[in-house]
Amino acid sequence: MLHLFDTATQTVRPLAMREPGHLSIYLCGPTVYGPPHLGHGRATLVYDVLRRYLEWTGIQVRLVSNITDIDDKIINRAERENRPWQEITRKCEDVWFDAMKGLNVARPTDVPHATEYVDEMVEMIGELIAIDRAYTTTDGVYLSVETVHDYGLLANQNLEGLLAGGGDREVFGAENKRHPADFALWKISKPGEPSWPAPWGDGRPGWHSECVVMSLDLLGEGFDLHCGGMDLKFPHHENERAQAVALGKTFANHWMHNGFVVDAEGEKMSKSLGNVANLLDLIEHYDARAYRMLLLQTHYRGPVRVGQDNIDAAVKSLAGLDAFAARTSAAAADGSVTADTDVLAQFGERMDDDIDTPNAMALLFDTVRRANAALDAGDHAGAGSLAAAVHAMCTAIGLVLKTEGDIPAEIAEMASALDAARAAKDFAAADALRAQLQGLGWLVETTKQGTSVRR
RNA sequence: GGCGACGUGGCCGAAUGGUUCAGGCAACGGCCUGCAAAGCCGUGUAUCCGGGUUCGAUUCCCGGCGUCGCCUCCA
Numbered sequence: 014m015l016h017l018f019d020t021a022t023q024t025v026r027p028l029a030m031r032e033p034g035h036l037s038i039y040l041c042g043p044t045v046y047g048p049p050h051l052g053h054g055r056a057t058l059v060y061d062v063l064r065r066y067l068e069w070t071g072i073q074v075r076l077v078s079n080i081t082d083i084d085d086k087i088i089n090r091a092e093r094e095n096r097p098w099q100e101i102t103r104k105c106e107d108v109w110f111d112a113m114k115g116l117n118v119a120r121p122t123d124v125p126h127a128t129e130y131v132d133e134m135v136e137m138i139g140e141l142i143a144i145d146r147a148y149t150t151t152d153g154v155y156l157s158v159e160t161v162h163d164y165g166l167l168a169n170q171n172l173e174g175l176l177a178g179g180g181d182r183e184v185f186g187a188e189n190k191r192h193p194a195d196f197a198l199w200k201i202s203k204p205g206e207p208s209w210p211a212p213w214g215d216g217r218p219g220w221h222s223e224c225v226v227m228s229l230d231l232l233g234e235g236f237d238l239h240c241g242g243m244d245l246k247f248p249h250h251e252n253e254r255a256q257a258v259a260l261g262k263t264f265a266n267h268w269m270h271n272g273f274v275v276d277a278e279g280e281k282m283s284k285s286l287g288n289v290a291n292l293l294d295l296i297e298h299y300d301a302r303a304y305r306m307l308l309l310q311t312h313y314r315g316p317v318r319v320g321q322d323n324i325d326a327a328v329k330s331l332a333g334l335d336a337f338a339a340r341t342s343a344a345a346a347d348g349s350v351t352a353d354t355d356v357l358a359q360f361g362e363r364m365d366d367d368i369d370t371p372n373a374m375a376l377l378f379d380t381v382r383r384a385n386a387a388l389d390a391g392d393h394a395g396a397g398s399l400a401a402a403v404h405a406m407c408t409a410i411g412l413v414l415k416t417e418g419d420i421p422a423e424i425a426e427m428a429s430a431l432d433a434a435r436a437a438k439d440f441a442a443a444d445a446l447r448a449q450l451q452g453l454g455w456l457v458e459t460t461k462q463g464t465s466v467r468r
Numbered sequence: 469g470g471c472g473a474c475g476u477g478g479c480c481g482a483a484u485g486g487u488u489c490a491g492g493c494a495a496c497g498g499c500c501u502g503c504a505a506a507g508c509c510g511u512g513u514a515u516c517c518g519g520g521u522u523c524g525a526u527u528c529c530c531g532g533c534g535u536c537g538c539c540u541c542c543a
Contacts, residue, residue, distance in 0.1 A: 041543075049543090056543035085541080165471095168539070174470045175539055196540060220541045242543030243473095249541065271543070272473090273536090281537070310481060310492060316474080316536075323480060326493035333492095336506060371482045375491035385507055389500085440502055447504080458506055 015365050018314060020167055020246060020268035025367050028267055031237055035073045039228040041241040044081040045105035046090055049112050049292040051274045051319055056242050058305050059271045059313045061118040062410050066364050069409035077231045078121035079224060080106055082128050083217050088206055098207060115296040117411055123231055127223040131209045134218040134226050138198045146259040147198055149213045150189035154199035159192055161255045167268060168247035196252050198222050221252035229262065239265035246270050275316045302412060303327040309370040309410060337381050338414035339467050341400035352401035356380050360406050377406050420466060424455060428464045
């Protein structure tokens with residue numbers, strides 16, 4: 014049974030399932046107006062690990078993650094670049110899923126688009142107006158937060174507290190609102206802006222209305238888990254919840270939020286605009302698995318710094334795991350080998366403890382070491398069972414290890430020539446062949462059993 | 469101003485009221501190897517500061533210093 018920190022109660026508690034064996038998750042997806050950044054990568058990787066682990070334990074997961082394709086930032090960019098906004102959203106969505114593929118993040122089971130749900134949003138906003146929880150002004154429709162008794166639950170603040178500080182920003186519709194914390198459900202469009210019809214004026218829905226409508230439509234009331242980055246806690250998730258509460262509906266049962274990616278100074282990445290290595294750069298320049306590895310070695314709620322040193326260390330640790338995988342691929346493929354049950358039980362305990370991946374990884378590396386030691390000692394049965402456990406754990410966390418793969422014929426010939434040279438004690442020739450192979454980018458391992466190469 | 473998080477070895481990063489503070493990366497010694505690499509065995513180095521509670525605190529409490537986040541649309 015997975016125990017997970019719940020933002021609403023500020024405690025680690027069991028993740029209950031509305032329907033036994035089935036888990037419903039809503040994850041706030043990207044607003045498609047630009048390339049994904051490292052923070053997006055972290056969020057999706059964290060929840061990908063969660064999903065894969067749950068599925069690995071036999072739970073059927075329905076993961077709904079939206080695409081926000083209506084937003085001021087999209088409209089602004091379209092205007093600035095003088096091109097249709099649909100062109101931007103389509104392109105950005107393609108780039109997004111390419112990046113996800115690069116990270117080995119499984120596609121959500123459902124990917125609703127905000128543009129597909131405008132009618133439902135209009136309907137919901139109409140209901141909120143009808144029951145006097147929302148009101149119209151000249152520029153839009155607002156939810157009256159004072160009518161939501163526990164507004165501030167996720168922010169862990171009351172209304173006064175929320176208002177105490179952040180006064181200096183420009184607030185949409187500030188002069189028309191009844192209460193400063195009221196938020197826009199609908200924004201009436203200005204001439205030339207994209208708009209959808211609505212009884213109170215053509216316009217576009219506010220961000221918070223999308224997610225509440227899509228999550229309730231696809232997952233229904235009282236779905237199991239709502240997740241996203243820390244920064245969505247307030248106002249986005251608070252406001253989603255406020256709408257559901259105002260409608261008298263049961264919303265998410267459990268709330269999960271992941272920590273930020275920070276820069277070298279410890280500041281949130283999205284703020285340091287200059288040096289944002291975006292996600293695409295990371296995938297292009299490094300082994301994409303390194304980011305997953307780095308995040309697995311950090312607790313999901315803590316901050317993580319993504320730097321050269323970190324990523325390099327992750328790449329190197331992966332090299333060790335790849336070497337192990339190559340060494341044990343035969344044993345792992347042998348269906349008669351059963352994975353070490355003690356190891357898997359410990360793995361489950363650690364993962365069930367609020368997704369304690371750092372400790373799960375410590376176990377993984379320790380198991381690799383034990384398996385290598387068994388192999389060195391000639392204990393192939395013991396090594397096989399430990400190796401099978403390693404492969405099982407990797408599956409559960411979405412880490413794909415490289416085995417030999419395809420080796421071109423000429424490379425294989427060079428490897429056997431190397432062995433022949435060693436057998437003939439012509440070490441000069443053997444060294445030359447090894448250097449040549451390494452020059453071609455192959456890792457060469459010469460053992461008593463012969464030479465093996467891999468990328 | 470309100471709410472909150474954090475400060476652990478050379479670097480990253482877990483955990484914990486008490487014999488040895490995980491793991492990764494790096495370093496060093498050894499085994500293995502024709503030599504390497506990989507692997508294995510072993511070694512060293514850490515809990516921001518000051519009080520308090522306690523038989524005992526890195527862990528709990530108070531204060532300080534430092535860093536960061538949220539406080540109306542950023543994962």
